[in-house]
Amino acid sequence: xxxxxxxxxxxQVAPPPGSPVRGLLAFVRNTWRGxxxxxxxxxxLFLLAVGAMPGALLPQFPLNPPLAQQYIDDHGWWGxxxxxxxxxDVYGSVWFAAIYVLLxxxxxxxxxxRTVEYFRQATAKPVITxxxxxxxxxxxxxxxxxEPLAALDAAKRQLRGWRVVERAEPDGARSISAERGYLRExxxxxxxxxxxxxxxxxxxxxxxxxxGQSIVLAEGNQQxxxxxxxxxxxxxxxxxxRVDGTDLAPFxxxxxxxxxxxxxxxxxxxxxxxxxxxxxxxxxPNTWQSYDLKVNSPLNIDGDKVYLAGxxxxxxFTVTYPNGQQRTNVIQWKPDDAVTYLSEGATKFDPPxxxxxxxxxxxxxxxxxxxxxxxxxxxxxxxxxxxxxxxxGVAAQIYEGNLGSDSDEQSIFDIDQNMVDNGSLKLVAQAxxxxxxxxxxxxxxxxxxxxxxxxxxxxxxxxxxxxxVLVFAVLLLLGLVTSLVIxxxxxxxxxTPAGDDDPAGRTVIDVGGLARTDQAGYGEEFTRLSARILxxxxxxDRSTAGKDx
Amino acid sequence: xxxxxxxxxxxxxCYGSATGIYVLAMLFCLAExxxxxxxxxxxxxxxxxxxxxxxGPSTAESTTAPAGPSAVEPAMHIGxxxxxxxxxxxxxxxxxxxxVVLGLALHLTAIVLRGVAxxxxxxxxxxxxxxxxxxxxxxxxxxxxxxxxxRRATGFVLVPVVILLFLGGTVLYTAAEPVEPALxxxxxxxxxxxxxxxxxxxxxPGVASVLYLIRTAYDRNAxxxxxxxxxxxxxxxxxxxxYRTTIFGLPLFTFGVICGAIWAxxxxxxYWQWDPKETTAFVAWVIYAAYLHSRxxxxxxxxxxxxxxxxxxxxxxxxxxxxxxxxxxxxxYAGVG
Numbered sequence: 001x002x003x004x005x006x007x008x009x010x011x012q013v014a015p016p017p018g019s020p021v022r023g024l025l026a027f028v029r030n031t032w033r034g035x036x037x038x039x040x041x042x043x044x045l046f047l048l049a050v051g052a053m054p055g056a057l058l059p060q061f062p063l064n065p066p067l068a069q070q071y072i073d074d075h076g077w078w079g080x081x082x083x084x085x086x087x088x089d090v091y092g093s094v095w096f097a098a099i100y101v102l103l104x105x106x107x108x109x110x111x112x113x114r115t116v117e118y119f120r121q122a123t124a125k126p127v128i129t130x131x132x133x134x135x136x137x138x139x140x141x142x143x144x145x146x147e148p149l150a151a152l153d154a155a156k157r158q159l160r161g162w163r164v165v166e167r168a169e170p171d172g173a174r175s176i177s178a179e180r181g182y183l184r185e186x187x188x189x190x191x192x193x194x195x196x197x198x199x200x201x202x203x204x205x206x207x208x209x210x211x212g213q214s215i216v217l218a219e220g221n222q223q224x225x226x227x228x229x230x231x232x233x234x235x236x237x238x239x240x241x242r243v244d245g246t247d248l249a250p251f252x253x254x255x256x257x258x259x260x261x262x263x264x265x266x267x268x269x270x271x272x273x274x275x276x277x278x279x280x281x282x283x284x285p286n287t288w289q290s291y292d293l294k295v296n297s298p299l300n301i302d303g304d305k306v307y308l309a310g311x312x313x314x315x316x317f318t319v320t321y322p323n324g325q326q327r328t329n330v331i332q333w334k335p336d337d338a339v340t341y342l343s344e345g346a347t348k349f350d351p352p353x354x355x356x357x358x359x360x361x362x363x364x365x366x367x368x369x370x371x372x373x374x375x376x377x378x379x380x381x382x383x384x385x386x387x388x389x390x391x392x393g394v395a396a397q398i399y400e401g402n403l404g405s406d407s408d409e410q411s412i413f414d415i416d417q418n419m420v421d422n423g424s425l426k427l428v429a430q431a432x433x434x435x436x437x438x439x440x441x442x443x444x445x446x447x448x449x450x451x452x453x454x455x456x457x458x459x460x461x462x463x464x465x466x467x468x469v470l471v472f473a474v475l476l477l478l479g480l481v482t483s484l485v486i487x488x489x490x491x492x493x494x495x496t497p498a499g500d501d502d503p504a505g506r507t508v509i510d511v512g513g514l515a516r517t518d519q520a521g522y523g524e525e526f527t528r529l530s531a532r533i534l535x536x537x538x539x540x541d542r543s544t545a546g547k548d549x
Numbered sequence: 550x551x552x553x554x555x556x557x558x559x560x561x562x563c564y565g566s567a568t569g570i571y572v573l574a575m576l577f578c579l580a581e582x583x584x585x586x587x588x589x590x591x592x593x594x595x596x597x598x599x600x601x602x603x604x605g606p607s608t609a610e611s612t613t614a615p616a617g618p619s620a621v622e623p624a625m626h627i628g629x630x631x632x633x634x635x636x637x638x639x640x641x642x643x644x645x646x647x648x649v650v651l652g653l654a655l656h657l658t659a660i661v662l663r664g665v666a667x668x669x670x671x672x673x674x675x676x677x678x679x680x681x682x683x684x685x686x687x688x689x690x691x692x693x694x695x696x697x698x699x700r701r702a703t704g705f706v707l708v709p710v711v712i713l714l715f716l717g718g719t720v721l722y723t724a725a726e727p728v729e730p731a732l733x734x735x736x737x738x739x740x741x742x743x744x745x746x747x748x749x750x751x752x753x754p755g756v757a758s759v760l761y762l763i764r765t766a767y768d769r770n771a772x773x774x775x776x777x778x779x780x781x782x783x784x785x786x787x788x789x790x791x792y793r794t795t796i797f798g799l800p801l802f803t804f805g806v807i808c809g810a811i812w813a814x815x816x817x818x819x820y821w822q823w824d825p826k827e828t829t830a831f832v833a834w835v836i837y838a839a840y841l842h843s844r845x846x847x848x849x850x851x852x853x854x855x856x857x858x859x860x861x862x863x864x865x866x867x868x869x870x871x872x873x874x875x876x877x878x879x880x881x882y883a884g885v886g
Contacts (some may be wrong), residue, residue: 038842038845038846039846039848039849041842042839042842042843042846042849045835045836045838045839045842046836046839048835049832049835049836049839049864052828052831052832052835053828053829053832055823055825055828056825056826056828056829056832056872056876057825057876060823062823063822063823063824063878090823091823202821211818211819263726263727265726267726267727267729268729268730269727269729269730270730270733271730294730295730295731295733295816296730296731296733296734296736296812296815296816297815298815298818305818307817307818309818459818461818461819463819463820466814466820469820470807470810470811470820473807473810474807476803477800477803477804477807480799480800480803481800484796484799484800484841485796521789521793
């Protein structure tokens with residue numbers, strides 16, 4: 001995959017007859033040689049490009065599971081087929097792995113010999129001067145009065161920074177062979193090794209990293225404090241292959257406040273969460289530090305990063321039972337509308353002082369429905385006109401009965417529809433409530449909409465190799481620029497005594513040039529340099545010999 | 550952060566005027582191509598054009614042999630005095646180029662005013678992004694005209710630019726507004742500037758490669774593209790133009806993607822998540838890598854390399870339109886719909 005300037009066709013070794021071992025060896029050798037050719041690398045690059053594309057066009061499970069599932073459900077057998085072929089997890093699929101592993105092997109197979117060659121070249125002398133310099137892509141010549149040796153010395157002084165070797169030639173001529181631009185190959189190798197390093201670091205990061213999300217109420221007290229104690233602390237957790245969640249950095253976070261501002265068009269302008277956190281709650285449980293968490297400035301704790309990933313509203317309800325007892329609950333409702341924050345959820349209450357399950361299951365209460373930060377009621381239907389809490393309202397549906405809390409599949413945002421269907425949970429009241437308003441249930445219980453709290457969704461990520469990936473990426477870029485900008489080029493200067501037919505005993509100077517790289521644009525530099533050499537040679541003994549370039 | 554409506558209005562006015570001037574320039578340049586005559590008797594059925602710059606270096610860069618004195622024409626140099634009266638089509642073409650320069654001045658004014666009006670880098674949505682892309686593409690072309698004999702192909706680079714600007718100014722137009730919190734970062738200035746500039750620069754080799762394909766098809770068989778082919782720059786010029794611009798644009802694009810990854814790490818939680826935009830940028834990058842490799846592979850130089858380069862730019866445009874407008878991802882900032 002390294003750019004090869006010379007391409008030889010792969011030598012095909014025919015398996016000798018009769019020997020299966022040698023035949024197999026030949027097959028392996030041919031496969032290897034085939035794999036490391038530029039043509040194969042090129043094909044693999046195309047395959048990589050084509051293979052990566054479905055990941056952009058089809059919904060992916062790692063990014064958006066519901067959307068991917070929806071797509072499969074909507075497309076019948078076709079969706080099933082694509083799913084079986086791992087098209088909804090392209091970057092974790094076997095075939096995508098096959099492409100990049102082959103490319104990786106091809107890259108290594110190409111880099112190793114290139115590297116060996118590079119170090120051999122590091123001390124090599126520039127090549128022998130070609131017989132006929134006039135045949136080079138760049139050539140100029142002149143006849144001067146200077147002695148051949150003096151002329152050659154004068155030319156040599158112009159080649160500072162070039163790797164130069166001087167040779168005597170059989171017919172009495174002398175020549176300089178000079179080459180520069182070795183850094184091109186250095187850049188080329190750095191680019192490709194950096195790419196290898198980047199891929200390896202990326203893979204290690206994926207194996208030993210994790211990310212998860214958790215919703216935290218912006219109350220700033222002990223009840224709502226969140227600690228990175230284990231997988232169970234998270235609402236969702238995506239571990240790397242080598243992460244089991246037992247060895248997480250044990251920090252704790254409290255969200256003290258949250259504020260958001262919006263433009264008049266309802267576009268968000270800023271989100272801001274005030275945090276307190278502890279790096280080391282076990283050994284130092286009383287030290288809290290504060291941090292102002294915003295969308296573009298995550299908090300770094302112990303190699304983990306904490307991001308402000310989302311936010312929403314949590315309406316506060318107070319239930320007053322007929323006997324005067326009160327219970328206040330608050331839980332996050334989820335925004336269904338990303339612009340107006342019209343949210344839905346279910347705030348659930350157990351009656352106080354009842355332990356008997358049968359009695360408990362008659363008196364459980366759930367407040368469900370819609371929450372609107374800026375409520376607008378048209379024909380009795382509540383919608384939200386703005387995302388800020390200007391006029392909070394709840395279109396409440398209050399259920400009483402058995403919430404089915406014992407079953408496992410409880411959603412915090414919803415009530416168990418089965419319980420409604422089988423009659424054990426009944427809709428007992430419906431009302432549009434503003435702050436402070438309450439509704440009375442048939443049994444005399446009162447439900448009041450007290451207040452609105454904010455919650456934030458924190459994303460916690462851990463990637464041990466992110467810094468290495470950045471270093472490799474920077475090296476990759478530097479290598480790329482070096483290898484594209486620097487030209488590998490040669491220049492030769494030959495001095496020949498003009499011979500017997502020139503009575504003045506002058507010297508013929510030939511300058512030839514060749515760029516070894518593709519489209520190098522060596523012409524301008526050669527013209528400048530050869531002119532300088534010829535000037536220097538002409539001035540070597542202040543001769544006024546004419547040029548015939 | 551209020552938007553200065555007056556300045557925003559002037560910005561839109563400059564944008565519209567610049568687009569109008571580009572359209573006029575395009576018509577002038579295409580008219581030159583349509584009405585100029587191909588000189589007879591030149592080798593390879595086409596005049597090889599050379600730079601005979603006023604004071605500039607001579608054509609040491611060119612590896613093609615001049616096809617005879619009759620085919621050598623003076624190069625475009627802004628401000629150069631016209632000694633002899635040129636034929637009308639050529640004068641039209643030169644007026645077109647002058648109009649491009651005027652358009653660029655207005656275009657730059659539009660971009661700067663948008664930034665002043667919104668008090669942020671003026672590339673926060675698709676309209677603004679495409680405006681910058683087109684500005685960089687045309688600026689690159691104008692600069693390259695001084696180094697490569699490509700003036701006569703100016704009309705062909707104006708076609709995609711005018712289409713992009715027209716779409717940007719109509720269906721994708723977004724009123725001047727502050728950007729949402731995820732975009733409020735100094736990385737907006739760095740990442741988006743670099744990526745839009747790199748995309749603009751890569752438009753040039755994309756167009757040059759398509760022209761190269763037309764030109765080589767004509768060179769192989771003079772009946773194909775018989776009217777268009779001979780009026781294009783030589784295949785060699787187009788090939789060099791494409792390569793030299795790509796090796797400038799690609800590292801810039803790489804830098805832009807790396808900046809994007811750094812930003813993603815602080816805004817979205819990970820530097821690389823295979824978001825549709827990231828994936829398509831990766832695909833484009835791999836295709837450009839394939840282009841560089843193809844130029845060093847026997848049998849892949851020339852036509853195939855040109856196809857790969859054109860494909861690379863096609864993916865960039867696909868990334869701009871399809872991914873922004875159809876696919877939902879983290880990069881959904883187009884400000885459309």
